[in-house]
Amino acid sequence: MEKIATREAYGKALVELGAQDARVVVLDADLAGATQTKIFKAAYPDRFYNAGIAEANMVNMAAGLSTMGLVPFCSSFAMFAAGRAYEQIRNSVAYPRFNVKVCATHAGVSVGEDGGSHQCIEDIALMRAIPGMTVIVPADANEARAATFALAEFEGPAYMRLARLATPVFEGDMVKPFELGKANVLREGKDVAVFACGLMVSEALEAAKILAADGIDAAVINIHTIKPIDSECVMKYAKQCGHVVTVEEHSTIGGLGDAVADVLMGKVNCSFKKIGVEDRFGQSGKAADVLREYGLTADQIAENIKASLS
Amino acid sequence: MSTAQLAATCKQVRRDIINMTANAGSGHPGGSLSAVELMVSVFDRMRIDAKKPHDENRDRFVLSKGHSAPCYYAVLAHHGFIDRAEYANFRQLHSILQGHPDAKKIPGIDASTGSLGQGCSIAVGMALGAKHRGMSDVKVYTLLGDGEMQEGQIWEACMAAAHYKLDNLTVIVDNNGLQIDGRNDEVMSLGDLAAKMRAFGFEVFELADGHDLDAIAAALDAAVPAGKPKCIIAHTVKGKGVSFMENQVGWHGKAPNEEQRAQALKELEG
Ligand SMILES: Cc1ncc(C[n+]2csc(CCOP(=O)(O)OP(=O)(O)O)c2C)c(N)n1
Numbered sequence: 180m181e182k183i184a185t186r187e188a189y190g191k192a193l194v195e196l197g198a199q200d201a202r203v204v205v206l207d208a209d210l211a212g213a214t215q216t217k218i219f220k221a222a223y224p225d226r227f228y229n230a231g232i233a234e235a236n237m238v239n240m241a242a243g244l245s246t247m248g249l250v251p252f253c254s255s256f257a258m259f260a261a262g263r264a265y266e267q268i269r270n271s272v273a274y275p276r277f278n279v280k281v282c283a284t285h286a287g288v289s290v291g292e293d294g295g296s297h298q299c300i301e302d303i304a305l306m307r308a309i310p311g312m313t314v315i316v317p318a319d320a321n322e323a324r325a326a327t328f329a330l331a332e333f334e335g336p337a338y339m340r341l342a343r344l345a346t347p348v349f350e351g352d353m354v355k356p357f358e359l360g361k362a363n364v365l366r367e368g369k370d371v372a373v374f375a376c377g378l379m380v381s382e383a384l385e386a387a388k389i390l391a392a393d394g395i396d397a398a399v400i401n402i403h404t405i406k407p408i409d410s411e412c413v414m415k416y417a418k419q420c421g422h423v424v425t426v427e428e429h430s431t432i433g434g435l436g437d438a439v440a441d442v443l444m445g446k447v448n449c450s451f452k453k454i455g456v457e458d459r460f461g462q463s464g465k466a467a468d469v470l471r472e473y474g475l476t477a478d479q480i481a482e483n484i485k486a487s488l489s
Numbered sequence: 490m491s492t493a494q495l496a497a498t499c500k501q502v503r504r505d506i507i508n509m510t511a512n513a514g515s516g517h518p519g520g521s522l523s524a525v526e527l528m529v530s531v532f533d534r535m536r537i538d539a540k541k542p543h544d545e546n547r548d549r550f551v552l553s554k555g556h557s558a559p560c561y562y563a564v565l566a567h568h569g570f571i572d573r574a575e576y577a578n579f580r581q582l583h584s585i586l587q588g589h590p591d592a593k594k595i596p597g598i599d600a601s602t603g604s605l606g607q608g609c610s611i612a613v614g615m616a617l618g619a620k621h622r623g624m625s626d627v628k629v630y631t632l633l634g635d636g637e638m639q640e641g642q643i644w645e646a647c648m649a650a651a652h653y654k655l656d657n658l659t660v661i662v663d664n665n666g667l668q669i670d671g672r673n674d675e676v677m678s679l680g681d682l683a684a685k686m687r688a689f690g691f692e693v694f695e696l697a698d699g700h701d702l703d704a705i706a707a708a709l710d711a712a713v714p715a716g717k718p719k720c721i722i723a724h725t726v727k728g729k730g731v732s733f734m735e736n737q738v739g740w741h742g743k744a745p746n747e748e749q750r751a752q753a754l755k756e757l758e759g
Pocket of ligand 1: 519520523554556604605606633635636638663668727741
C-alpha cells in the first residue's frame with residue numbers, strides 16, 4: 180500500500196488550489212520545507228509570504244490579508260501554530276470570524292525523533308474550545324487534499340491538523356467523498372462503535388480486522404471533522420452498538436474523545452472508552468516505536484477495545 | 490477639514506469619551522483622551538464612506554491599543570458609522586459598542602482588538618494584501634500604545650513591515666509615557682524608541698506635541714522614500730484635556746463619577 184504524509188498531500192493540494200483560485204495565498208514561519216508549503220512557494224513565489232520565525236505575527240498577517248479579499252492558508256508545526264499562536268488565532272482570527280485557514284503539521288506523537296517539545300497533543304482541545312472554530316483532522320493523503328479544497332470553499336476560520344509521518348493511502352471501498360462536518364463510516368459493525376481521526380483511522384481499521392477474528396464486529400467511523408461534529412452519525416452508531424471507543428493521536432483530555440462524549444452524554448446509554456495519549460508528554464523515538472509506547476498501534480488498540488468490552 | 494474644525498471635533502470626541510465611560514461606569518478614559526488628535530486626524534484623511542463601509546478600496550485603520558475604544562467609537566460616530574444613541578449602551582449586554590472593538594458588530598471597524606500587541610501585525614497583513622492585489626490607493630494606519638510596544642509581537646510586525654517594503658503603512662505611537670502599573674520607564678523602558686524604529690527600517694517622524702493638529706497633519710502627509718513604512722511617534726499626555734486626569738496613571742481604566750463627569754464636561758465646553 181502506498182504511503183504519503185497528510186502534510187505532503189496538503190502542500191500539493193495548495194498548488195492545485197492555487198491554479199484555480201487566485202485568492203489563495205500561503206504563509207509559513209520558516210518551516211516551509213517541513214510543512215510542505217514549499218511546493219506552493221515553488222509554483223507561486225509571489226503568492227507565498229514567509230513570516231520568519233514569528234508565528235504570532237504570521238497568524239495576524241493572515242488575519243489582515245483575509246480582510247483584503249484573500250484566502251490565506253498559514254502553516255507551521257501544530258505546537259507553534261495552535262500552541263504559540265493560540266491567542267492570535269482566538270482573538271484576531273476566530274473572534275472577528277476572519278477567513279483564515281491555519282493548517283498545522285507535525286501534530287501528535289508520530290512526529291517521532293524530535294521528541295515531546297515538538298509533539299503537540301493538545302491542539303484539537305485548544306482549537307475546538309474556540310467558539311465557531313472549524314477543526315479538521317484528515318485521515319489520509321486523499322482526505323487531506325479534499326479537505327484543503329473544502330477549506331478554501333468554506334468561508335470562516337478553520338484549523339486543520341496534519342501529520343509528519345507517511346501513512347497508508349486508503350484504497351477501494353475505503354475512499355469516501357469528503358464533506359465538511361459529515362463523518363464517514365468505513366466499516367459497518369454491531370458490537371462496538373470505534374470513532375477515530377487522523378492517523379488513528381487506519382489503525383482502527385486494522386484493529387477491527389483483529390477483533391473480527393475474535394468474533395467482535397466493530398464499526399469504524401472516521402470523524403475527520405471534529406467540529407462541527409456529525410452528532411447524528413455519532414448518536415446512531417452509539418445506539419446501534421451500545422459500546423463506544425474513541426481513538427486519537429492526541430491527549431485524551433479535550434480531543435476527539437471528549438467531542439464524542441459531549442454528543443452522547445445524558446442522551447445515549449452506552450459504555451465509553453477513550454484511547455489516546457493519557458496525560459503524558461510525548462518523547463523521542465522512531466514514530467512507530469513512539470506510537471507503540473503510547474498504545475496507539477492496531478494490535479494494542481484491538482486489545483484495549485476487547486478489554487473494554489469484557 | 491480646517492484645523493479649527495478638527496479642533497472642534499476633538500472637543501466633541503473628548504466629551505463623548507467622558508460621557509461613554511461615565512455612563513458605563515467603566516472603560517479607559519486616559520488612553521482615549523491622549524489619542525484624540527491622532528485618531529481624528531487619521532480619520533480626516535482616510536478614504537472611507539459610512540454608506541459603503543465594505544468598499545474594497547477604502548483605507549484601513551486598526552486600533553491596536555483597543556482599550557481606546559471610546560475614542561474610536563466617538564470618531565466613527567463623527568464619520569457616520571455609529572449612531573450616537575448607541576453611546577448609552579457602551580459596555581452593556583448585546584451592545585455593538587463592546588468594551589473593546591468587535592469587527593463583527595460594527596461595519597467600519599476593520600479588526601477586532603483589545604489583546605495588546607496584535608493589531609500592528611493585522612495592519613501589516615492588510616498593507617501586504619493591498620500591495621498583493623495592486624490596490625495602490627489603499628493606505629493602512631494603525632495606532633499603538635507605547636506600553637503596548639513592550640509586546641514582542643510588535644517587533645515581529647515591524648520587521649515584516651520593512652521586509653515587505655510596506656510604504657502604504659503608517660504606524661502611529663500614542664507615546665503618553667504611562668501604562669497601568671506606572672510610567673513606562675519604571676515598568677519596562679522602551680529606550681530610544683525612534684532609534685529602534687529607524688533601526689527596524691521605518692521612516693520616523695517624532696512629534697514633540699502629539700496634540701498639535703498641524704504637526705500631526707504634516708507628519709501624516711509627509712512623503713516617505715519608496716519601500717519604507719512610516720512611523721509617527723507622538724508625545725502625548727494621557728488624560729489630555731481633563732485637568733484632573735492629565736498625566737495620572739490612575740485614570741487609565743477608571744470611569745469618572747457624576748461629579749467628575751460634570752467637571753470634565755465643563756472643562757471641555759466649546
Ligand atoms: C496582551 C495584553 N496584556 C495586557 C492587557 C491589559 N492592558 C490593557 S491596557 C494596558 C496598558 C497599555 O499601556 P499603553 O499601551 O501605553 O496604552 P495607553 O497608556 O495609551 O492607554 C494593559 C497592560 C491587554 N489588554 N492585553
